[in-house]
Amino acid sequence: MSQIERTLGLIKPDAMAQGLLGKILDQIIGAGFRIVGLKLVKLTPEQAEAFYSVHREKPFFRSLVEFMTSGPVVAFVLEKENAVAEYRALMGATDPAKAAPGTLRALFGQNVERNAVHGSDSPDNARREIAFFFAEAELLPAPTPMVV
Numbered sequence: 001m002s003q004i005e006r007t008l009g010l011i012k013p014d015a016m017a018q019g020l021l022g023k024i025l026d027q028i029i030g031a032g033f034r035i036v037g038l039k040l041v042k043l044t045p046e047q048a049e050a051f052y053s054v055h056r057e058k059p060f061f062r063s064l065v066e067f068m069t070s071g072p073v074v075a076f077v078l079e080k081e082n083a084v085a086e087y088r089a090l091m092g093a094t095d096p097a098k099a100a101p102g103t104l105r106a107l108f109g110q111n112v113e114r115n116a117v118h119g120s121d122s123p124d125n126a127r128r129e130i131a132f133f134f135a136e137a138e139l140l141p142a143p144t145p146m147v148v
């Protein structure tokens, strides 16, 4: 049995503006994830730049920061066995046109930038991204002992 793990997700401004919060959370809960933290946040440009700092040199960076600050996002922490990889699978590929049918990005994304949701890409980045949005005291305690 693999380890219980946590990952950080975002519902991006495009999906929030379309009223998709409930539908997306419903799919996540239906897929067996436990939501252990949740908040609505309006990112500042500085926060969006820091969150996506790995992409600082990419041609899409300025546009991405503009998009991510265009309206509120919902940040959440998910808990499940193998949560990082399982939530990436539930989201689908970055480009909704290439995402597998039934994935969140195929269902709700508009294009490679406005792709509805974010998910951490590794356990290390999950820890960094969870700490970016949440203090430990804001998260539900794990139901089973966790190895960190």
Ligand code: UDP
Pocket: 055, 060, 064, 093, 094, 112, 113, 114, 115, 117, 118, 119, 121
């Ligand atoms: N993005 C973009 N153009 C691209 C690639 C990515 O606008 O060609 C945006 C998109 O919103 C994506 C985010 O930048 O979700 C981060 O890119 P990454 O390659 O990390 O994709 P992800 O991990 O979100 O699938």
Ligand code: MG
Pocket: 121
């Ligand atoms: Mg990424």
